[in-house]
Each structure stands twice: as structure tokens, then as C-alpha cells.
Amino acid sequence: MWFKNLTVYRFNKPFSVDPESLEKSLEDFTFSPCSSQDISKFGFSKAMGKHGETLVHTAGDRHLICATKEEKILPSQVVKEALEEKVNQIEAEENRKLAKKEKDALKDEITTTLLPRAFSRRSQIRALILPEIQMVLVDSSSAAKSEELMALLRKAIGTLPIIPMSFKTPIETQLTEWLKEGKTPAAFEMQDEAELKSDSDEGGIVRFKQQDLSENEVLAHIEVGKQVHKLALHFGQSIAFLLQSDAAIKRLKFSEEFRAGNDDLGNDDPMARLDADFALMSSELIALINATVEALGGLEDTI
Numbered sequence: 001m002w003f004k005n006l007t008v009y010r011f012n013k014p015f016s017v018d019p020e021s022l023e024k025s026l027e028d029f030t031f032s033p034c035s036s037q038d039i040s041k042f043g044f045s046k047a048m049g050k051h052g053e054t055l056v057h058t059a060g061d062r063h064l065i066c067a068t069k070e071e072k073i074l075p076s077q078v079v080k081e082a083l084e085e086k087v088n089q090i091e092a093e094e095n096r097k098l099a100k101k102e103k104d105a106l107k108d109e110i111t112t113t114l115l116p117r118a119f120s121r122r123s124q125i126r127a128l129i130l131p132e133i134q135m136v137l138v139d140s141s142s143a144a145k146s147e148e149l150m151a152l153l154r155k156a157i158g159t160l161p162i163i164p165m166s167f168k169t170p171i172e173t174q175l176t177e178w179l180k181e182g183k184t185p186a187a188f189e190m191q192d193e194a195e196l197k198s199d200s201d202e203g204g205i206v207r208f209k210q211q212d213l214s215e216n217e218v219l220a221h222i223e224v225g226k227q228v229h230k231l232a233l234h235f236g237q238s239i240a241f242l243l244q245s246d247a248a249i250k251r252l253k254f255s256e257e258f259r260a261g262n263d264d265l266g267n268d269d270p271m272a273r274l275d276a277d278f279a280l281m282s283s284e285l286i287a288l289i290n291a292t293v294e295a296l297g298g299l300e301d302t303i
Contacts, residue, residue, distance in 0.1 A: 001048070001064075001274060002259070002281055003126070003139040006249035007146040008165040008289065010299065011134040015161060019058040022065075022129075025156045026055040031068040036116040040071040042152060045124065048278075051270045059275065062282045063129040067149050072118040074111065082110045125149050133286055136162055141250050165247045166300040167293075172197075172245040174296050175228035182214045184233065185295040191232035191240065196221045235288050243292070258284070 031043030045068040047057035057064040086106055087098055098106075125145055128137040138146040154160035167174075178184045179194060195207045196218075206221055222228075229245040238258040242250045262276040293299055 001126070001277060002252075002254055003128075003137070003285065004252050005139060005141040006252065006285070006289075007138040007140050007143060008247060008249070009136040009138070009146075009150065009162040010165050011131075011136075011161055012163050013161040015134060016131045017063060017129060017157075019056055019063060022063065022157065023054055023056045025158075026065065029152060029156045030055065031070075034070050034072060034120055037112060038072070039074075039115065040069065042067060042069045042148070044068075044152070044156070047126070048271065048274050051274055057275075057278065059279050059282070061130070061132045062278075064126060064278060064282075065129065065153070066124055066126045067152060068122055068124050070120050070122045072115055072120050074114055074118045079107065079110055079114065082114070083107050086110065127153070128282060128285065130282075130286065133289065135165070135289065137285060137289070141248070143246075143248070167247070167296045167298065168300050169297045170245070171243070171247060171296060172227040172229050175231045175243065175245070176222060179213055179228050179231065180219065180222050185291075187235060187291040188295060189234040191234055193230075193232035193242070194218070194228055195230035196226040197229045198224075198226050200225070235291065238284050239288055241288075249288075249292075254281070254284070 026044040029043050031045045032041060034041050044055045045066050046052040047055060047064045047066045049066075055065065083103065083106060087103060090106075091098055125148075126139045127149055130137065136150070138149060140146045140149070150160060150162065178190065182190075184190050190213060192211055192213065193207075193209045194211075194213055195205065197205050206226065208218055211218065227245075230242055232240070232242050234240050238255055240251075240253045240255070244250060258280075259277075261280050262273060265273050265276055267273055
């Protein structure tokens with residue numbers, strides 16, 4: 001349940017949600033496994049996994065949702081080889097070249113035949129709907145997958161007035177200033193990883209890992225015009241992460257000490273432990289987002 005990445009959206013209109021109404025809306029889009037002829041299926045599943053009973057898990061004004069995707073694995077090379085064999089057979093028997101339309105029809109036929117025997121894989125993606133800060137946090141490093149979940153949620157509830165999180169000042173400008181000055185806002189501590197890019201088309205990209213970012217070797221790249229587009233940071237004593245210039249927050253890692261905050265509850269009641277961990281995680285993520293917004297100079301005004 002612990003989030004590993006954040007793609008952040010903000011509501012551009014005041015938004016609130018009733019948990020019971022949200023649950024009912026999601027029920028019409030519940031995940032069901034692929035049938036023999038389905039290439040993929042995508043739908044909402046239990047927010048707390050096997051220990052939960054509902055599609056929405058709510059604590060206060062925080063709502064956790066989860067979607068499951070199943071995809072059939074049908075390698076294109078397998079289809080291509082089967083198609084070539086079939087085309088060669090027909091062309092030899094009928095002594096003619098098949099038209100493109102005929103080949104396309106054969107490809108569809110072969111795909112239909114192979115699908116029931118194809119393996120499938122499942123993946124899940126979770127999101128936190130947070131009316132208290134008017135944001136949605138998606139646990140994904142992929143913008144495309146995040147958008148897919150938001151599209152499904154919008155379809156389920158009918159409206160979802162969100163836009164990607166963006167700032168008044170470009171993030172790379174702030175990150176570059178932090179690195180140049182060798183200090184960050186009080187809530188954060190700079191780590192040992194960064195990526196710098198040149199704004200010019202001819203310029204390059206340089207990446208540093210396990211490197212003292214205050215060294216002249218690093219700062220020299222800023223002097224020649226490169227800007228910091230990725231910077232590893234630590235928030236308080238709880239979360240390590242990589243902040244990117246596109247506002248994505250990646251490689252979230254909650255410290256062992258922080259995750260142990262509910263150890264006194266034990267694991268006798270898995271749902272109670274999950275609920276406590278959810279409250280702990282969501283509170284710290286809200287604190288992280290609020291601190292990030294403040295450190296970067298505030299959100300861009302909505303139109």
C-alpha cells in the first residue's frame with residue numbers, strides 16, 4: 001500500500017466527494033478478468049486488496065482507490081510468423097498475391113485464434129483523492145498510466161475537474177538555485193543525485209549519482225548554462241525521493257523508522273494495521289506536498 005511514485009493533479013474547481021456515492025459510482029466499472037477473446041481489461045478493485053471489502057477506503061476526507069489491469073501477452077513476432085506461414089500457404093495454393101485487406105483480415109483471424117492460449121499479466125495502480133488539499137495523488141511513475149486511471153475515474157463519476165500540478169516558477173529554476181547555493185528550504189535535505197540539462201538543442205545531459213553535489217565538477221555545469229531537472233531530496237526523517245522538473249515525484253522511499261510507527265499494533269488484525277498505515281502514509285504525503293508547494297514558490301494560478 002505504501003506509495004512508490006507520485007503523479008500529482010490538482011482540482012481546478014472546488015471538489016468534494018461522498019464516499020458512499022463514490023463507491024456506488026465505481027461499482028459500475030469494477031474489474032473483471034479477460035475472457036478468451038479480450039486483449040485487456042481495466043477496472044476498479046478493492047482499495048485495500050484481499051483484506052478489504054470496498055472499492056473505496058476512506059479515512060476522514062481521504063479516499064483511496066485502486067484499479068486493476070489485465071493484459072494478454074501475445075508477442076507480435078508470434079503473430080507475424082503465423083501470418084507469414086498462412087499467407088505463403090494461400091498464395092501457393094491459389095497462385096496469386098494477397099491484397100493488404102486480405103492480410104489484415106488474416107491477422108485478425110490469427111489473433112482471435114491465439115488469444116485464448118495467451119498468457120496474461122495483471123498490474124494495479126492506486127490513487128489518493130484528497131479534497132482537504134484539493135489534489136489527487138496517483139502512485140505511478142508513468143504519466144500515461146496515471147491519465148488512464150483518471151480517465152476511468154472521470155467516466156465513473158461523470159466529472160473530474162483536475163489539471164496536472166504546476167508551479168509559478170519553473171521547477172528547474174528553483175532546483176538549480178538550490179544546487180548552486182548549496183542549500184534547500186528547511187523541510188528538505190539535498191542528497192547525492194542530480195541530473196542537469198542544457199536548454200540548447202546542442203547541449204547535453206549530465207547525471208551524477210553518489211556524488212557530493214557541492215563539488216566544483218558539478219557546479220561547473222551550472223556555470224555553462226545547464227539547469228537541474230532532477231534532484232534527490234529527503235523530507236524530514238521520513239521520505240527520500242527524486243523531484244523532477246515535470247513535477248513528478250519518483251522513487252519514494254519511506255524510512256524504516258517511519259514505517260515502524262504502527263508496529264505497536266502488531267499484525268493480528270491485518271485490516272486494522274492497514275488502516276493505521278494508510279492514515280500514517282497519507283498524512284505524511286500531504287505534508288510532503290504542502291512543503292514542496294511552499295518550497296517551490298507556490299502553484300501556478302488556474303485559468
